Amino acid sequence: MCIFCGHFCSFLDASGSPGASSKYRFSRADFGPVPFRPLHYDLSIRFNEKTEDGVDVKSRQTYRNETDKPLSTLTLNAHDLTVTSVSILPSHTPLGPSPVGFDAVVPDFVAHVKELDGLTEVKTKYDYDKESRKLVVTLPNPVAPNEEVCISTSSTCYPNDTQLEGIYFDQTPLGKPQTMISQCQQYGFQRIVPCVDTMNAKTFFTTRITCLKEYSNVLCNGDKVKEEIVEGGKMQCVTYTNHVVNMAPYLFFIGVGTYDTHVGEVEYPNGDCFNVELLCLPGVVEKVEDARDAVKSLVDSIIWTQVCTGPEKYMHSESRSEILSLIKERDILKSTSSSPAKLAEIRGKLKTLISEWNETGYTYPFKVYREIAMENSNYGGMENLNNTTILSSRLTPSRWLVDGGFVYMEGVKVHEFYHNINGSQATGETPFEIWLNEAVTVHVQREREDAIFGHDYMRLGQVMYAQQPGSGPLALDRAPSSMAVEPKGFNTTHELISAMTYSKAPEFVRMTQSIIGKENFVKALFDYHKKFAFSNATSWQWVEEMARYQPDGVDLVKMAKGWLQRTGYPTLVVEKETWEGGKGKVSVKQTGFEDKDEDEKYPWIIPIKWAAVKDGKVIKDGLKILQEEKGEIEIEGVESVDFVSIACDWSFYGDVRNDAAGDEQRLAQAKSDPDTVNRFLAFQSILDDEKCKLVEALRSGVADGLVEVSDGFVDLYGKILNDDGLAVSTKGRFLAISSSCPSRPEISHLYNHLSQARTAVLQAVYKKYGETLRKVYADLNVDSCLENRTLKQAVFAAIRSGIATNPVIGGGLIDIYAGQKEAFDMIAPLLKAKDMSDRAFALKAAIELGRTDAMDDAREEWTKHTIGCEQYISCIAQVDSDASPDHIRKLITEPFFKMALAGHARTVSRAWCANQKRALLTKDGLKLTKELFWAVGKVNQMSAYGFISAFAQTMKFDGSVRDVLIKTVKEMRDGLDAKKQESLFNQLSRV
DSSP states (O other), X not given: OOSOOOOOOTTOOTTOOTTSOXXXXXXXXXXXXXXXXXXXXXXXXXXXXXXXXXXXXXXXXXXXXXXXXXXXXXXXXXXXXXXXEEEEEOOOOOOOSOOOSTTOOOOOHHHHHHHHHTSOOEEOOEEEETTTTEEEEEEEEEEOTTOEEEEEEEEEEOOOSSOOSEEEEOXXXXXXXXXXXXXXXXXXXXXXXXXXXXXXXXXXXXEEEEEETTOSEEEESSEEEEEEEETTTTEEEEEEEEEEEEEOGGGOOEEEEOOEEEEEEEEOTTSOEEEEEEEEOTTTOOOHHHHHHHHHHHHHHHHHXXXXXXXXXXXXHHHHHHHHHHHHHHHXXXXXXXXXXXXHHHHHHHHHHHHTOSOXXXXXXXXXXXXXXXXXXXXXXXXXXXXXXXXXXXXXOOTTOOHHHHHHHHHHHHHHHHTTTBTTTEEESSGGGHHHHHHHHHHHXXXXXXXXXXXXXXHHHXXXXXXXXXXXXXHHHTSTTOOOSSOXXXXXXXXXXXXXXXXXXHHHHHHHHHHHOHHHHHHHHXXXXXXXXXXXXXHHHHHHHHHTTOOTTOOHHHHHHHHHHSXXXXXXXXXXXXXXXXXXXXXXXXXXXXXXXXXXXXXXXXXXXXXXXXXXXXXXXXXXXEOSSEEEXXXXXXXXXXXXXXXXXXXXXXXXXXXXXXXXXXHHHHXXXXXXXXXXXXXXXXXXXXXXXXXXXXXXXXXXXXSOOOHHHHHHHHHHHTOTTSOHHHHHHHHOOOXXXXXXXXXXXXXXXXXXXXXXXXXXXXXXXXXXHHHHHHHHHHTOOHHHHHHHHHHHHHHHHHHHSOOSSSOOOXXXXXXXXXXXXXXXXXXXXXXXXXXXXXXXHHHHTTOHHHHHHHHHHHTTSHHHHHHHHHHHHXXXXXXXXXXXXXXXXXXXXXXXXXXXXXXXXXXXXXXXXXXXXXXXXXXXXXXXXXXXXXXXXXXXXXXXXXXXXXXXXXXXHHHHHHHHHHHHHHTSOTTTTHHHHHHHHHO
């Protein structure tokens, strides 16, 4: 999944466990082995003709006593169900222990189901406590250890369009029966049927679905084995079996709906095939070519997963290239049917080449893999086994999709597919292992994104996001409400879906790979997936597999404990750099642990990748693993360097402060470091110094030019702008100057002053390079594309600041009206551009320039399409002007805006919270923040999480402002229901 959430854990009463911290509802002590392990669920699910009659579920569930004593009761989870009966099916043939490992033998479940059909059900007593969400079944005879029992339940659930867990309503085409899909991550399965609903309750399924015959698509996990028309031709019954991979209940999926289905075929190099299906909401995909491109993208990611991951990833480089080339040629021949003989020849070559490998990456074992569009969800994507659900706006390319959405579209395809092996086949033991399911998957996703979009572009984006003041992972990791990757406790699993899971944890995986080596990492990962296939693993079992390859003197278990169970991160200080006799020493010291509690007060284990650079070339490099507070990097055989690049490619999660580097070295690094990340960080550091001195001057009331932007920085900007050796996409990352100041946290909360400082910097740049900037903008407009749009937008920002904003420094006035008109004329053609990124950029700029007529035109056109509507909401919410609160208040009352749609609520919340100088530091803005928080949070807590991080820097403000913000946080909390909005309430209490 790309985001996920859940509610409450199995076997826990409504008040939480007695041992849980007062700050948290659940602790690790609340999770243990399941007493009864499910072996097979046989489900008959009927979607009644009238939706108000709900969904009837008849289940036959087979369990094995996994304890060392007889058990007389079986406790199931059941949430908001109407339970009508529970029975026992006596004397079935035992299925045996649950299979574990690649070579495990799976029982004959077809025979098992057939046997159950012949057994007589005997009703038994049960007690259903809806408050605690437990159904306790009384067993007529105690079940001895290792013995099995089969029970039957009859129940009904009632889907709706606001509770996005269990079965719920999704967008339905006009005149068609109500589309219903399920979301069982994290505890939605218990909203469908009484069950053991934990991550370690993995089981196999047989599912029969009865519904109106008008549904074009009836979906479930596994392979479809039977279809028939029943009940006099009014209903259809479709049977699916998942007898291949036992899955955790959060991976269950069921759906009935009407979709436009596009089909493709995956053909592995050895000739094995299966189909992929892309299920699109009718009318959303405007061009069939877009759906075809999405199918091809999915197929390419699946092939890449088999050929470019796995234990032999760093072997067979020549044959891998040949295989990928032959597959491309084969698929062209398949689509044209032009040369059967040539096609057969290529297939033969592919089989020969792949037969020389001992192991490939993951191979999908089912007949069909689907991506299903959903309109309403808390998640961008969810890896339900065989049936990945993805937001409709990110399923296919379209004229409504912005560049960031396209990058997401590619990433989510490989992310959710890779979950088949990492998360589905081998699954984390408890919610505390959610990071384990996600972090490795993100790691592999990033490798795929690097292959498509380029490593430097993607890595730079990850680092920029991580270092974003106030709301980035690093800032959140030191915030009052921070939680460790593997926290001490939580209130709902929503809270585990965080930057720690999706940013810090993948960086821990990447650091582990750096320490043991790439070749050893893929071997260890293969060992992990093989050992824990069809079962569950703890964090430490994963770490132990990695530790088998750890270098001498390094304790990966200790490293993992520090990174996974503590909040915060290290700051690496370069204290001194000396050179003598062809040998250099770089003295480093780490901080960030000294203020921890006694049991956490120890240094981090940090992989420091370094490079000695001379004349823009690496002349020596290496990896230093720092395990103590202080250490030295020794560089031999080098007489002199321009600088030493430390923590290349952001080799550890944290930050670096180079006290040994002077201004000259920083400037040299910003101009010539071959490591793109460190070159950017050097550039950013120099830029932050400029902003800092401007902020200090502005706070002192000095704006007459006494303090101004240095010529050195302006020249550096020009150097980057004119550097033909820097990729255009990467150059855009450099020059997209923001209002943040990542390397100077002491001023990162001064949002207004930083905004003014940014404008002053851009004005100084425009003053010197105005003509060059105009030419670059014009040239980039000729062939606008994903690779150059960030640079084009950055260049326009400088032009606009120079011609349409009064000087921040030096005084004087310009003709604002004329400048705004000129700026609008520059972006006006983009309002009708082909690409949505250009249109969205132009619309936001036009509104900020006072052209609200552009907003009216876009509203009329964009909101007619579901994805366009979401883009319109995003644009309006991101507008930065004095009228922003009025725009948002109007936006959320528009007939097209649906607060119950998570995409609408999430989009407006995140955009407004990112505008902290208005959302927190203006009277009307702060009032809107409260109003919007309650409006969103009382409908969907997860969509309101962004409001909490917006207040992360509250304690940095001076007394009066701080007091107002603290008072606001308390008011926001007190306006919630402590039970209904428990997660938000408790998180605000921690803040």
